[in-house]
Amino acid sequence: MLTLKLLREDPEYVIRKLAVKHFDAREIVEKIVALDKNRRDLQKDLDACLAEQKRKAAMIGSLMKEGKKAEAEAAKSEVASLKEHSKELEAASEKNNDELMSLIVLLPNIPCDLVPEGKDSNDNLVVKTGGTVPELGPDALPHWDLAKKLDIIDFDLGVKLTGAGFPVYKGKGARLQRALINMFLDINTRAGYLEVEPPVMVNEASGFGTGQLPDKEGQMYHATLDNFYLVPTAEVPVTNIYRDVILSENDFPVKMTAYTPCFRREAGSYGKDVRGLNRLHQFDKVEIVRIEKPENSYAALDDMVAHVEGIVCKLGLPYRILRLCGGDLSFTSAITYDFEVYSAAQGRWLEISSVSNFESYQANRLKLRYKDADGKTQLAHTLNGSSLALPRVVAALLEDFQKDGHVIIPEALRPYTGFDII
């Protein structure tokens, strides 16, 4: 969430920048500014009233000791009426602040200056393309047919066990998953990311910290008996490691990587984009998370983009990097680069990674701060990216590297798979 300080000091800036996200913030921002003014007035009155009560209470204590009973009784009745007044102020203050909070969480993060104008995914900026799109013969198959033919992924069996979107990987298919996870983790740890294995269920506070709750509640699986949520991404547990933490200067940089299965209900997304591995309810992903000082976060972002690009290159997949336009940017992101690989048999680009800088937006919810060189406490910046999400990588590997009904495993992956052809 945005900071009150920014909203108070430069409301017009907030309104102008949120317009890039096609978000009309004027009405909300103006209400917030008024509620904030009211908040401070109420607090001033309340503080004064409470201070007077404390002063009188202490006085009663000493009057009692001195045996001045009548004076003490008089003071008691004064405190009673002060107390009544402070109760009213407290109630008004709580109501005011609840309203303020409910409005401030409606405001998305401010896009940074690099974010291009645009209203949807058609307006995203292609900043780089790499690799070569393979020429496939007329008998090339989409990955769902190829995977069935090779008996490495069983979608129907997943339906039997759980439901649609929960595939069963078998034989070399299962080994391929494990190989990709290990390869990605190895590359990440070699680049200085600390490997962590977090829980895959989180509590409510963690869901709130990274912004999944309350707005995206319907997108997470909810274990209602214990009130836990299945993680939609490792970002949630890993970033929440630093919830309510104040770092010191020499704790930076914080770099973490984690593999977890990810669970997404994907309520409301049906249609042709969901065939095969294109959209699943459970999938594997390796994530990278960084916590940086504000002045370093954009250098860190560039570093992360280069890092992810390195992985995609190792796999030899044709790819492109997009800088998302204002209209396509997520609620919490200040800037996002998407990585897409070309799925030759489907003839379309598939998103396999999303690398974002959230600046202080998540940190403000998480209360993730650090003490700067002057000893002042400031919000840190958080960033994360997929490195990488497996299903669409697998889809592209199968489709792009198919040859005579088989799949050639890229060189860099072979030490992990132990085989070079499926």
Place this chain on the structure above:
RNA sequence: GGUGAGAUGGGUGAGUGGCUGAAACCAGCAGUUUGCUAAACUGCCGUACGGGAUUACCGUACCGGGGGUUCGAAUCCCCCUCUCACCGCCA
């Protein structure tokens, strides 16, 4: 699942109605001393919001969370959450 104990500042841990935003020790920071390492000594050392000449300083809140009793609550009462220990079950 059963029984019991507990939740206090970065850590350990004192504190059963006012002088406690909170002892002491450890860790951390600054300094003095010192041939090095070490040690000793002195001072500082929570967070948020508000006020303010915006360093100072002042006010208020916070001792797991919420409510209550009281002129006054870390301390007494109620509810909730969580943690630990033992037993049972078990990968």
